[in-house]
Amino acid sequence: MTVVVAILVRWLALAALAGLIGGLALEVFVLPVDETDTVSARRRLRVWSLVCIGGLLLTSAAEVVLRARTMGGGGWAESVRVVPLVLSRTHFGVIWLGRIVALATLVVAVGRSGYRARVVALALAGTVAFSTALSGHAADWGDLTPSVLLDWSHVLAASLWIGGLVALAIVVFRAGVVARHGVVARNGVVARIGARFSRLAAWSLAAVIVTGAYNAWVQLPDVAALWNTPYGRILLAKLILVVALVALGAVNRYALLPRLTHTRARGVLARTVRLARLTFVGPVRGSPSTLIALVVGEAALGAAVLGLTAALGESTPARHAGHVAHVAELDGARESIHATIEQLHEAGGVPRGWRFRLPPGDAQRGGRVFARLQCYRCHRLRGEPYPAPSAAGPELTGIGGHHPASYIAESILDPNAVIVEGPGYTGRDGRSTMPAYREALSVGELLDLVAYLETQGGMHRHRP
Template sequence: MTQIAAAATPYVAPKVWRVLIEVGYFGALCALIGGLVTVLLVVLPAATGDEDGGATAADHRARRRALGMFPLIGLLMLAALYLQMAALTARAGEFGFGRGLQPGAIGDFLNTPRESGEWVARSMLRSLQVALLAGGAALAIVAGRLRSVRWAAVALLVAVVGELAPSVPTAFGGLTVDDWLHTTLVQVHILSGVCWVGGLGVLAYLAIRSRGEGSGLAWARIWSRFSVLAMGCAGGILVSGLWLAWEHVGSFAQFVTTPYGRFLLAKVALVGLMLLAGAYNQLVLLPRVTRAMREHDETRVGRAVFDHFPRVAVAETLLGLGVLVVVPFLTGSARSEAGGGQVGPLDGRTFLIGVLLVAAMLLSFWATGRIARAQAQRPHVPADRPTVSAGHPGE
């Protein structure tokens, strides 16, 4: 890729109210979309019964508790959505947040006419997003009150479409492959992040609430299924994150010499710690659970799924919230701040590098799975097992 020279653009830090509102909004989005994905694809399928095929009382409690969260999550999403729209209105109108809270000001923002050459106004797509996210939140409330899997699935579909709505181009003329790739990878980044962080938070909450009354075997299945989902989300974040970092940072020096680069470096460090925690789950905790289940040791299974896994999940969730705090500070780009210009069009060399990085990531995931399976086959050695000295066999 080539760079197009440009003058340096000074960094402008976001206001405190913007940071707080964006963190609250994306946190609520994590809980809504990530929570629904995790409950529908992980918790409910895993809490279907024991080895004999019959659902236990603990399984029924887990299902009711999982769906019972969504009335509160839906209400939080509605409140966060209103505050987010007020913040966007205030930023667009360049006035105070208090005025942005007024329904009339938000209405004016959502009725901005389309510009010349657009097939649809940007404000129309934003209005569609508001309607769909609000609808998804309302449907989640209904799903939770009725304990309905079907309504939860509809709520998830509506919410995801709502998140994607503003990414639709308002004009198709002049769009390049880079434009389409950027739009796609931004949404992959967002959806992967909200599913990962939201899923971790939901599972940590449910596991802590289920301690002492939940089924260890059911929760062993839940954590195992979520590890697959988390690995897919991590892959989406890594692929999209590498591309977006290349777009916004022109050299390693810009990571430390520009405000954008330093904030991005902080975000990368937090995500890296989340990946390390996920690797600990995959390589240590899950094999430990598998060995305990093979040996029918329910005490060890319960200790792992209700104590160790939730602690790691809480830590990962806090790291994820740290990432959300950093996100509002990523405005502009390190390239523009350094005066290096924007990245040029995608070329064959950069595409090949991207393919190789994706292949390396897939290889690492495959190797992680192989190592985890090998760890699970190792026999369990009790912590209090006496050791025998090789030099003194009688001791």
């Protein structure tokens, strides 16, 4: 049930973000500045932008509760109580607060008139898109990495394309410009708006293809994963819808718009589209209403693409599907064994291939244990009030979002059971330079320290 709610929230968040960026882009790049017929559309676009900002605020609130539920594992009421801890002690919380500040500033920018205010608002919307990239699968590779930057570009391009389609269909054509359909048909405003947006969509589509191909290369181990894994099948369905979107866009660009502007598109692609349209559809009347109907159809397909994108965001990437299946096989093949922490101490850690669940600890007390042991001397925790590390050690920012409690506890009990490659992480003998804390920690302190590190969910990377 939680996964379904998470997908729905992510879908609404992506739709609101795309609608915001697409609507602002229409004002900045598409709508003619000197046309009186677009004045009403511009007013409605500002209302549309405020609605999208409201949707982003609501979905952001839901996302932080879902993140607290994922990290804490409790019920909804308990998750709400944990939210302040998530916001104050996790990297995700820092990103979330930055997003809220950007959205609040956006409300002010959207409320102002003038072209410069629209440009500022569009730039602020881009920072909101960056926060989305920082909380997705691409962030598994670290913060300002090529994966995150390309995923950000993917989000921006897709929002310009799909969000622009939705805003064009719902706000401009249906509510604004078409209100005076007779005038529009004579002066060709629909045709000019369609032509301008078509050029913007073409550039956005090119960026979507390039960045999407990179994301697929990162997340898929091979082509067969497209049909062998749940992640791949969702991605395949998304690709099919994108192809349908491109086909409709090609009909608009190369078949309908030339008729409306009394020109003839040239080139092999234009002739191919016209031939395919005549073969499968037949003659189509080049009227503004036909163009609008196709734009509405594209917008509906775009909304479905965003839904599948949300499902991808809540799915395990295909590259990690084998590991998940292996863990599930181990869980099903072996019975649970109950052991005390003292017994694990004596055994030197957890046997390979086994996992264990710890009793809950107190994260606030765990923070004091972290400070007392001076773990910050080797390990960086972004967003925490510790000095910069003076020795090399793996960065722990985001460790709670990428590793279970069993992994964290085992790393503390037996550092040599989990060796991280890196300069200064191991000695000349190949063993970890981290001291074992089995004798320095009580059972309660260990549980508290693990609970504290579990709150460090979000982005994680190793310090070079």
